[in-house]
Amino acid sequence: xxxxxxxxxxxxxxxxxxxxxxxxxxxxxxxxxxxxxxxxxxxxxxxxxxxxxxxxxxxxxxxxxxxxxxxxxxxxxxxxxxxxxxxxxxxxxxxxxxxx
Numbered sequence: 001x002x003x004x005x006x007x008x009x010x011x012x013x014x015x016x017x018x019x020x021x022x023x024x025x026x027x028x029x030x031x032x033x034x035x036x037x038x039x040x041x042x043x044x045x046x047x048x049x050x051x052x053x054x055x056x057x058x059x060x061x062x063x064x065x066x067x068x069x070x071x072x073x074x075x076x077x078x079x080x081x082x083x084x085x086x087x088x089x090x091x092x093x094x095x096x097x098x099x100x
Contacts, residue, residue, distance in 0.1 A: 006066055007037035010073070013063050017078070022057040032059060032075055038066070040075040045083060 013036070020034030030042040030053045042053070042061060053059070061075035064082065076082060081089075 010036045016063055017060055018063050019060050022053050022055050025053050036073055038072055040073040042075045046076050046080045
């Protein structure tokens, strides 16, 4: 496997809960090493104001997808609604508001 390829076994874990270690914390998200072929990213959109992440912390997250542009796996903490569902719900609310 070349460096450019993502491990197929890792891709089969999409949708599953994985565990990893926080490697770095930035304003735009948290980098997590979950033992996969690429690091994971908890996007800032999934981080609440009262969440605290520190390098070395152990975390469990759902493996949402692989983002080819970022070359990272996208992770979602348990209890957070997937972004696609959030967007769909916002569109539905907006449509209902426009009709009513």
